Amino acid sequence: MRLQLRSAISHVNEVWAIEAGGVMLSAFADALPWEWIHNSARWTYDESRHCHMGYERLMAWGLDPAEIPLGTYIYESASGEDPIYRLGMLYFFETKNIKHKPVRAQLFHAYGDAVSEHDMDFDWADETMHAGYGKHWLKELLAVRGEDPAAYDQVRERCEKLVRDYVGTATALEVDDIKKVAAGLFAKAAQKTNVGAGVPPVR
Ligand SMILES: [Fe+2]
Ligand SMILES: [Fe+2]
Numbered sequence: 524m525r526l527q528l529r530s531a532i533s534h535v536n537e538v539w540a541i542e543a544g545g546v547m548l549s550a551f552a553d554a555l556p557w558e559w560i561h562n563s564a565r566w567t568y569d570e571s572r573h574c575h576m577g578y579e580r581l582m583a584w585g586l587d588p589a590e591i592p593l594g595t596y597i598y599e600s601a602s603g604e605d606p607i608y609r610l611g612m613l614y615f616f617e618t619k620n621i622k623h624k625p626v627r628a629q630l631f632h633a634y635g636d637a638v639s640e641h642d643m644d645f646d647w648a649d650e651t652m653h654a655g656y657g658k659h660w661l662k663e664l665l666a667v668r669g670e671d672p673a674a675y676d677q678v679r680e681r682c683e684k685l686v687r688d689y690v691g692t693a694t695a696l697e698v699d700d701i702k703k704v705a706a707g708l709f710a711k712a713a714q715k716t717n718v719g720a721g722v723p724p725v726r
Pocket of ligand 1: 537540569570573646650
């Protein structure tokens with residue numbers, strides 16, 4: 524149940540990726556070719572679908588939107604930085620978690636939760652394509668700026684550091700608050716009889 528809940532909350536939290544997608548589409552619309560606009564618009568749309576899947580899953584379980592934690596730290600850790608770090612953040616997170624996704628889809632299958640399995644499968648397929656977009660466009664952007672395209676991995680590494688530093692500023696009170704929210708959700712989800720049941724897909 525915790526993994527089902529965590530996965531749906533993780534999907535709804537992809538709202539940060541929608542925002543980052545819109546910012547970067549606009550920021551590089553003039554510097555990069557038309558294909559960039561096409562790819563980044565698709566990317567932004569995909570992230571909004573992932574977010575929507577999580578939202579629908581949580582609502583189908585009867586949870587209250589006001590009780591679902593939304594983390595702003597990924598978005599905010601790139602604020603005030605060169606917008607290349609918006610693209611870098613998406614690339615970093617596409618590649619960071621991808622290995623867990625097929626494993627989790629199989630677990631959901633084993634639980635008989637076909638909707639969570641479907642959502643994770645969808646997400647995994649899209650993220651594989653997005654990881655390719657991220658690498659390609661980071662290299663292209665560095666090239667049009669007259670920088671070394673091979674430095675794309677340094678952008679990714681700096682994104683990792685920006686997030687780590689931002690998370691490092693969390694106070695004990697903030698950590699305690701989020702743990703209380705999580706505990707409340709676990710308790711509520713444990714009482715629901717339909718978590719894990721085959722609620723049909725929303726699309
Ligand atoms: Fe996503
Ligand atoms: Fe993605």
